[in-house]
Amino acid sequence: MHEWSLAQAVIYTAIEYQKKNKLKKINEIKIKLGELQQIDREIFEFALKEIAHLKKIKASIKIKTEKAILKCRVCTHKWKFSEAIKKLDEDKREFIHFVPDLVHVYLRCPKCKSPDFEIIRGRGVWVESIKGD
Amino acid sequence: MDPRLNIIDERLKNIKRIIAVSGGKGGIGKSSIASALALILSKLNYRVGLLDLDFCGPSVHVILGVDDLFPKEEKGIIPPKICGIKFMSIIYYVSDEPSLLRGVDISNAIIELLAITRWGSLDFLIIDMPPGIGDPTLDVIRLMKRIEFLIISTQSKTALETVKKILKMLKELKVSILGIIENMRIVESSFVMDELKTFGVPFLGKINFDKSFEEAVGNPSKLLKTRFVQDLKKIVLNRSEFKGK
Numbered sequence: 001m002h003e004w005s006l007a008q009a010v011i012y013t014a015i016e017y018q019k020k021n022k023l024k025k026i027n028e029i030k031i032k033l034g035e036l037q038q039i040d041r042e043i044f045e046f047a048l049k050e051i052a053h054l055k056k057i058k059a060s061i062k063i064k065t066e067k068a069i070l071k072c073r074v075c076t077h078k079w080k081f082s083e084a085i086k087k088l089d090e091d092k093r094e095f096i097h098f099v100p101d102l103v104h105v106y107l108r109c110p111k112c113k114s115p116d117f118e119i120i121r122g123r124g125v126w127v128e129s130i131k132g133d
Numbered sequence: 134m135d136p137r138l139n140i141i142d143e144r145l146k147n148i149k150r151i152i153a154v155s156g157g158k159g160g161i162g163k164s165s166i167a168s169a170l171a172l173i174l175s176k177l178n179y180r181v182g183l184l185d186l187d188f189c190g191p192s193v194h195v196i197l198g199v200d201d202l203f204p205k206e207e208k209g210i211i212p213p214k215i216c217g218i219k220f221m222s223i224i225y226y227v228s229d230e231p232s233l234l235r236g237v238d239i240s241n242a243i244i245e246l247l248a249i250t251r252w253g254s255l256d257f258l259i260i261d262m263p264p265g266i267g268d269p270t271l272d273v274i275r276l277m278k279r280i281e282f283l284i285i286s287t288q289s290k291t292a293l294e295t296v297k298k299i300l301k302m303l304k305e306l307k308v309s310i311l312g313i314i315e316n317m318r319i320v321e322s323s324f325v326m327d328e329l330k331t332f333g334v335p336f337l338g339k340i341n342f343d344k345s346f347e348e349a350v351g352n353p354s355k356l357l358k359t360r361f362v363q364d365l366k367k368i369v370l371n372r373s374e375f376k377g378k
Contacts, residue, residue, distance in 0.1 A: 005209035005249045009140035016139050095226040098210070099245050101238040102223075105230045115233040123241070127134040 002098060003040055006125045007047035011055055013127050023132035026059040030129045034122040036068040036081055036100040038093060059132070068122030072109035079110055081122065100124050137248035141276050144209075144247060147254040148182070149378040151277050152311060156285035157295030159190070159264035162316040163285050165346065167261035168196040169362045170283075172353055173369050175217040179256040179377050182212065184246075185222035186273070187263035188232045188239055194224045198351035209251040216353045221250050236268040243272045256377040266299055274308055281309040284334070286325050287317045293328055300332045311374050312337035314365075338368035 014026050033039050041063070048061055068081035084107050085093060092106045100123050109117055145151065154167040164187065171183040185193040193199075202213040203225055212221040223232060223242065234242065252258060260280075263269050273280055282303055286296040296313070303310050312335035315325045319342050326336045341364055349355035356362055369375045 002206050002209060002249055005140065005251070006136070008143075008208075009136035009248055012143060013134055013136040013139040017134075098249070099223070099226055099242050101234060101242040101245070102226055102232070104233045104238060105227050116235075124245075125136055127136050130134070 003044040004047040004051075006037075006039070007044055008051050010048060010125065010127055011051045011057060014052075014057055014059065014130050015055060017130045018132060021132070026057050026130060026132040028129075028131040029059050029061050029127065031061065031063045032126040032128050033063055033065045034068055034100070034124045034126065035065060036096065036103060036119060036122050037124040038097045039125065041065075059130075066122040069120040070103070070107070070109075070117050071120050072112060072114055073116045073118060074114040075109060075112040077109055077111040078120070084110070135244070137244050138276070141244070141247045142278075144250060144252065145258075145277060145279075148252055148258045149256050151258045151260065151280045152283050153260040153262050153270075153273055153277075153280055154283050154285060155262040155270065155299060156292070157264060157266060157299050158287075158289075158292045161285050161287045161289075161292050162340075163187075163264075164192045164196060164261045165361065166283075166285055166314065166316060166340075166365065167259050168193050169356065169365050170369065171218045171257075171259045172197075172216060172357060173362065173366050174257050174259075174375070176357070177369075180254060181217070182219040182221070182252045182255045182258040183261070184250075184258060185220075185224070185261045186243060186269050187261055188223045188234055188242060188269075189263065191222050191224045191227075191232075193220070193261050194222055196350055196356070197353055199224075204250075207251070209249045210246075211251055211253075219252060219255070221246065221252075240268050240272050243269060244276065247276055266295075266302055270299075270302075274306060279309075281311045283311045283337075284313045285316050286313060286329070287315070288319060288322065288325055293325065296329065297332075300329065300334060304332065310334050312372070314368060315339040317342045335372075335374065337372050337374060338364075340364040340368075 175181045205211040212219040343361035
C-alpha cells in the first residue's frame, strides 16, 4: 500500500495548485506513471479516488504509463528496464519499487557492466498537468 | 510537477523538532552522536525518530545493532522501532550492497524517503547527515523548513576548516544552528571554542575521546554506559537547546 502515499502526494499537489491559482475547482489531473517504480495501478487508482473524495476533489483523473529507459554514462548504451527487470529477484524489484533510484544498486549496463547510468525516462509518479476553473 | 514535494510537509507536520547532525568531514563521530542522541532522548521518554541520510556510507544500523528489521508498508512506510526509536535508513533496501548513486539520484532517493515515510507524532527527529555540504545538505534545508543543525567538530585543524565552511553556509542561508559539540577531545584546550567564537553559535559542550566506545558498537545497552554517551547526556541535560517543545 505504498501506492497510497504517492496517490496522496498527487491529490495534495492538485490542492496546492488550486490554492496557488485561486481556482474554484479542479477539473482534470493528468498523471504519468514511470515504469521503474512498478506501481500497482489498480491500488493507485483506488487510492486516488478515495483520497480525492475525502478532499472533495471531483476531477477526472487520467493516467498514462511511461516505459523506463536507462542510458550508460560510460558507453552511452541505452536499454529498457522492462528487459533488465527479468533478471531481478522479487526482493530487488520491491526495493526499486520503494526507492526507484536504487536501480543503480541492482542493475549494470548490459554492454559494459558499469553502474554509472542515468534514468532517461520513466522513473516514477509525475503530475503532467492540472486543469481547473 | 513532482507530487512528492507537496506531501513532505504533511509527513513532517507532527514532528516537533528536526535536528540534523552534521559536520562536514567523515570520521568525526556524526553517526555516533546522532545514534547516541536518539538513545538518550528516547530514554528521557521523548518520542524519537532517527533517519540515516548517509546513503553512500550508512552506519547507524551498525552502531545500534539493527538486525532483521524491515519497515511496514501501510499507506506509506512505517519505520520499525529499535530501543523505542523509529529508525529509517536506506540500508533496509540495499543491505550490504554499495549504493552507487550520483548527486541527482541521492536527491531523488531523499525526496522519495521523505515523501513515503510515515513518522507519526515525534518530539524529535534526529538526522545523521553524510559528510560534505553537497546535495543532501541542500536538500534537507530545502525540504525540511524547521530543520536545526547540530554541528560536530574535533580538535583536528582539517575538521575545523570544514566546520567553518558549514557554519558560514548555514548563516548565509539563515538556517537555524542549535550549536557546536566538540567530539573526540584528546587534549585539554579551548582551541575549538576559540576558533569558532566569531560565528556566534552556542558551544554546547565537549565529549572526550572514549576508547571503550568501539567495543560497545552494536549493543545499545553497552553504548548507554560508555563515557562517550555519558558526556553527551550531560550536554543534553544541561543545555536548554535539547528541551522538547
